[in-house]
Amino acid sequence: MKVSNRALSSRFADAARSSDRGVTRANWAELLDWKLDQESDRPIYQQVADFLRNKILSGVLPPSSRLPSSRQLLTELGVSRTTIITAYSQLLADGYIVGHIGSGTYVAHDVINRIDPKTLPVRLPAEARGLSKRGGRYRDVDLTRLVMDNVPFNVGMVRVDGRTSAQLRQLAARKLAVDPSQLGYIDPMGDISLRDEIAKYLGVARGVRCSADQIILVAGTQQAVDLAIKVLLDPGDEVWIEDPAYPFTALALDAAGMLLRPVRVDDDGLSIADGIAAAPNARAAFVTPSHQYPLGVSLSLQRRQQLLDWAARNNAWIVEDDYDSEFRYDGPSLPALQALDRAGRVIYAGSFSKVVFPGLRYGYLVVPPALVGAFTGARALSDRHPPVFFGSLLAEFMERGFFVSHIRRMRNEYRRARDILAGQLKRDIGHLVDVVTPGQGMHLTVYLRDGLSDEQVGAEARREGIMVRPISRLYRANPPRSGLMLGFAGFDEHRLRSAATRLSLVLERLSPRPGQTSGRKHAAI
Ligand SMILES: Cc1ncc(COP(=O)(O)O)c(C=O)c1O
16 A cells, blocks of 8 residues: 655645644654554564554654653563664664654654655554454455556556547537536436436347346446445455456455365356355356456356256345457347346446446446345435446436447447457467457456466566466365466557567566476466
């Protein structure tokens, strides 16, 4: 977690103001919450230094304030004087404090300018002691996974063509001219015209049977998952997740304290038999049936029926993430699970992130009528309602038919990008890897052979300016396959071809010569 310089500046400005008002000594009450973390591998002096650094960064010890003497501190914290002196020496060396140990040490008056942002602690262990258990789990979420560079083959990238850009610009300019309907709060479920449009679209495109009254607009699938967890589950509940799984769903469930039961995925999608054998009484299953993330397979019709039967028998919930179903290339896809559900157990989540662009932060939930009240309540208490401006913009984008023609045009472009990438990789390195051409979506999968590690290929590719997502790290329990996810949607032909050439060179370099095995194991989480 990075602390921005601007956030730091304002925190320090506050602290400096309080020190101007004469607060020049430590706020002792705040310093007495120290407790040694016996389980930590960090040496005690390091824990003391972290603790004091956090107090400085959070403004408890303001700029120019005098630090307690090492004697006072050792009495209060119950650690040795050497430990305190070593901790102080480190803070002196890092520029957080100035003066002489023994004759007076102070927080540097210009501490903000002295701190190299790279040395900021990633975690704030001392402050974390006040966190709830859930808060501690949120603190530990690995945010580096959110890094979304615009480099091939980042799976988070999309393209928006000139025609769509112009249409969006035109609609936005009109909407920005002050519209009185945008000046107040609205229904927590969101813009009714947009919900009407989504209901119509889903009926035709995905067989989803719903009215606008069952649709709740949310900030993308991520908020849909968050709300489903809040409304349907309690900490400690068992939940099936696909193995391998979309990391942001798994992380959200983990952080909320669910007991994750990873269920194997094969060529027919999630193995329902495995799920029933491992956790027959799970409360919910979180799935990507139309295009399994990351493997790209589709849940067979028979398995869809088995999953729905299990959920109906056990009063379990199915959360269906239908994330990139708009981009189907080879024939029609199977209907959504929601379309086959007779027992009202499916919560359907769709997103504009893939089909338009992720920065919109717009998506939707379709919930059974009996759940509308609970979901709407949770949504309202989370962030009142979705942004009015983009809601009405998307509504008009759909009403005027722009959305459907955008899908048609982008589907052609993405199909072409898929064929270019798959074709080039098969030709250049088909003898080294298995390239799977997907029938849907915005990424393809490349399986590695001969024990070649996808993590190693990923790291090497990064050095060549390419981003490939290793699949093995997305597994939790089942033997991981070594493979790479390659997003093809966000890049033009030139970038795709040149990145494919670089990736081929990396794979040529790392692959064992004939008769030789790499002996490398691929990394699990
Ligand atoms: C499996 C899966 N679900 C959903 C999404 C969309 O997430 P959001 O709507 O939160 O942007 C993505 C985007 O990458 C995804 O890969």
